């Protein structure tokens with residue numbers, strides 16, 4: 478920790494998880510950049526009982542990537558911190574991919590999804606009947622990150638179908654909602670575009686290669702490895718992402734059209750031939766922002782954090798909603 482001499486310098490916590498106590502390597506240089514801007518910076522693990530959150534003027538969620546099996550605990554922690562960004566109401570809404578259904582209701586293009594809910598008690602035959610009959614499909618939990626517990630299956634292959642049934646069954650038995658989606662071939666053809674926004678301003682985009690080759694396999698890691706590269710997003714992608722963020726603003730409990738754009742947001746889009754891009758995922762909780770892949774991105778993130786401290790809590794956002 479450093480502090481500027483004289484007057485109280487604002488203190489910011491960058492939040493990570495126990496497996497990455499020094500932050501993710503993309504975020505680590507942020508500490509120095511924030512200190513250069515006169516802030517005192519602490520790196521804290523979200524579930525560390527020794528962390529003194531009251532010491533901070535601002536608490537910024539970064540690599541807290543281990544909450545998907547402990548969402549309740551994570552939300553309790555988020556709700557206890559009025560200084561948290563993004564704020565707790567945003568974290569609550571966005572940490573469960575059912576938000577995609579909210580956006581789809583508003584007419585936004587999202588990847589078409591069939592939802593399997595654990596309380597429905599599906600038999601293996603029920604699951605079989607709900608999977609697509611053709612092409613490849615994806616199973617993933619509604620609460621997840623880092624492509625964990627996510628697998629790709631081939632509808633017409635009996636072995637693959639059997640693995641899919643086991644996968645869905647395992648998640649449902651653990652009380653987790655399961656999403657069934659057609660595998661979008663565009664992801665193999667073009668990959669995804671991840672667009673990063675800071676306070677509503679487009680900062681940069683990166684390209685993400687395809688992730689899924691087959692059935693879900695257990696991993697000890699926090700995420701499956703991604704292949705990211707610098708990318709110049711099109712006007713259409715930037716406009717689509719902005720529109721999705723505007724809709725999300727109206728949808729998230731506690732927010733309104735008058736609320737301030739969020740400190741950070743990442744919009745993951747899949748390009749389609751001759752149509753608007755489709756939303757794969759909107760990341761408002763703990764997105765990787767990939768600053769090393771775009772000139773000046775890390776400085777823009779540091780500036781946005783300074784600005785967030787200067788602005789203070791948004792009176793038009795009810796974090797307790």
Ligand SMILES: Nc1ncnc2c1ncn2[C@@H]1O[C@H](COP(=O)(O)OP(=O)(O)O)[C@@H](O)[C@H]1O
Pocket residue numbers: 588615617621622623624625627658659660661662664669685686687688689745757758
């Ligand atoms: N319907 C789909 N079609 C093609 N690829 C998919 C599909 N759903 C997920 N994927 C792949 O799996 C990755 C992780 O899925 P995503 O929905 O982004 O969840 P998360 O990143 O939270 O684990 C995506 O980046 C993409 O590569």
Ligand SMILES: [Mg+2]
Pocket residue numbers: 623624745758
């Ligand atoms: Mg994703």
